[in-house]
Amino acid sequence: MKVGLSVTLAAVLSACVNYAGIHSDKQMAQPQQLDTTQSLPAEQGHWPAADWVDQFGDAQLEALIAEALQGxxxxxxxxxxxxxAQAYSQTAKAATLPRVDADYSLTxxxxSGTTVVPPPYRGGWATENKGLxxxxxxxxxxxxxxxxxxxxVSQEQASVADEELVKLTLNTAxxxxxxDLARLYALRDIAQQEVGRRELIDRITANRIATGLDTxxxxxxxxxxxxxxxxxxxxxxxxILTTRYQLAALLGKGPDRGLTIARPALGVGDEVRLPDNLPAxxxxxxxxxxxxxxxVDAITHEVKEAKAExxxxxxxxAAIGLDAFGFGQFLNAASRTMSAGPAIHLPIFDAGELRAKLRGRYAEFDYAVAAYNQTLVHALSDVATQLAQIRSSDVQLVDAVATQQSAKGADDLAITQYKAGLxxxxxxxxxxVTALSAEQSVANLQMNRRDQQIALASALGGGYVDTSSDATRSADASVHANPVVAAH
Known part of the structure; x- marks a missing residue:
């Protein structure tokens, strides 16, 4: 008898839909697989702190960022x-627990007078009370x-990380x-000094005309x-005014808020050194x-969910309740109704719907893995690019400052000789013009260097640490190393 049941069950299952031949061979890239030792050397530096903007010593900038995060x-x-995402997680959790419902209807x-309904209800009106x-x-x-x-739950964690990304992007912007506002003020100072020099040249020229040296x-x-x-x-x-308006928009405020922003007082910032074990x-x-x-973790579970179908x-x-015609009999024991039992659903032929759904899940899995790999490559490139630009700016600044000093000396000497008629x-x-260009170059390089330092802090995560994934990473290390195993 047991053998016959087993054979019958095996025959039924073999006739059902299956997911044979549907799989994926995509894998998440590991940081150690990407060559970074030369571009991202270990320099015993520190990861950015959550308050990384404090390094520039500008209280107004710190206040602006705090204001933006609030509004x-x-x-x-x-x-x-x-x-x-949290609400969706709670909905999914509810599906794993028993459900109890209470219903009442009054009809x-x-x-009809010609159906199986017994008298005295046949051919007449009746009120049915039903509670279940x-x-x-x-x-x-x-x-x-x-x-x-x-x-x-994984999608919820992704949304939490997305929120942190929005915060970091906003802080960086x-x-x-x-x-940039500080840059414009520095360039304005240079331009205003240039106005002073041009006024001096105009006065010297007037004196030279009076003595017949110029025309x-x-x-x-x-x-x-x-x-x-x-x-x-x-x-x-x-x-400067336009940039203030841009800052107001980033704060989520009207343009008038930008008019109250004072001139920046940014410092040089901390020494730039990369932390060890950076790629990992x-x-x-x-x-x-x-x-x-x-x-990727979420879609891995969705693949398993699709296979379980x-x-x-x-x-x-199970259900228990009362069902009676009229009001007088509703609460009687004879009106009691009860039911209990299992319901079994087994897909046998669905015209390929389940297989198509699983293929779609695997396509989403492949996309999520590719997106992760691209994000990792871009992140490493971002850090390397910002570091290279900072080192280049440091070298350029040395030469630019020397050029500025020489150009200023030549400009002062030329004015002195012009005043003396020489x-x-x-x-x-x-x-x-040479002195002006040299001053602008130094100012721009200084501002570029600070901009690159800000971008590097952002590229390193801006002080964010994913503590929620520590347990998952240790428990599912084999899944992350070879997610195809979990997805198959």
């Missing part, structure tokens, strides 16, 4: 997505509901825009250069990498 619509959008109905307390529980023998819950040509040239310098100051004033630790310190990894689904249910205005203007 930015971008942050509110990210928080809403986290709340949505007034006229019954029911309970059901999906045995989840193949883990479909449990895998759905795990996938939902504010810091870099604020640094009105030189006077007109001096005046044209003066107005051009004044125009540069006005243009920079406009750019970066995967838990960059929120975009963490989010991508959680999405190929197997029998058994649901236990050289022409053209010589002075050429020396002045």
């Amino acid at each position: 930015s619509p971008t942050i509110e959008e990210a928080r809403a997505r986290v709340a949505e 007034r109905q006229e019954f 307390l029911s309970a059901s529980y999906d045995l989840d023998l193949w883990g479909k509901n449990r895998e759905a819950l795990k996938a939902a 504010i810091a870099r825009t604020y640094n 009105e040509v030189e006077r007109k040239t001096a005046q044209a250069n003066l107005t051009a310098s004044q125009g540069n100051v006005a243009a920079l004033d406009g750019s 630790d970066l995967v838990s310190r960059r929120p975009d990498i963490v989010a991508a990894r959680w999405r 190929f197997y029998p689904d058994i649901n236990l249910s 050289t022409t205005q053209l010589t002075v203007l050429n020396a002045d």
Whole structure:
């Protein structure tokens, strides 16, 4: 008898739909697989702290970032997505637990006079009272509901990492825009100094005309250069105002908020040195990498959930209640109704629906793995690029400062000689243009270097650490090393 049952069960299962031949060979890249030793050397540095902007010593910048985190619509959008993911996780958890429902219905109905309904209800009106307390529980023998819950939890963790990424992106944008504001103020100082030099040249030219050393040509040239310098100051004033408006928008405020932002007072910042074990630790310190990894984990569980749908689904249910015609008999013991038993669902022929769904899940798995690998490659390249630019700026600054000092000395000497009638205005203007260009180069390099330092702090994760994944990483190390094993 048992042999016959086993043979029958085997025959039924073999006739059912199956997922043979559907699989994936994609794997998540590991940091140690990517060559980084030369581009990202271990320098015994420190990872950025959560308050990494404090290194520049500007209290206003710290206050602006805190203000943005409180009221930015971008942050509110990210928080809403986290709340949505949390609600979905709670919904998935409910599917793994028993369910109890209570229902009551009151139905007034006229019954046919020619059906099996017995008298006295046949051909007349009657009121049916029905109350039912029911309970059901999906045995989840193949883990479909449990895998759905795990996938939902992983998606929730990805949303949390996404929120941290939004915060980091916003903080970085504010810091870099604020640094641009400092750049514009520095360039305006240089432009204003240039106005002063052009005014001095104009006065010297007037004196030389009075002594017959220059003509009105030189006077007109001096005046044209003066107005051009004044125009540069006005243009920079406009750019400063525009940048203030940009900062106000990043704060989630109206443009008037930007008018209250004072001139930046940014310092040089900390010494730039990369931390040790950078490639391996970066995967838990960059929120975009963490989010991508959680999405791979989520789709891995969704693949398992899709596979579980190929197997029998058994649901236990029971109900007890009262069912009576009229009101007088409703609470009698004779009106009691009870039911209990299992419900079994076994897919036999679905025209390929389940197989198509599983193929779709594997396609999503392949996409998630590719997205993770690309995110990891981009992150390592981002860190290496910012470090290379900082080192290049440091070298350029040494030469630029030396050039600036020489150009300033030549400019001062040219003005002195022009005032004494020993050289022409053209010589002075050429020396002045060279000095102006050298000062602008130094200012831009200093601001670029700080901008690159801000970008490097962001590329290193901006102080973020994924503590939620520590247990998962240790428990599922084999899955992350070869996620195909879990997905098959």
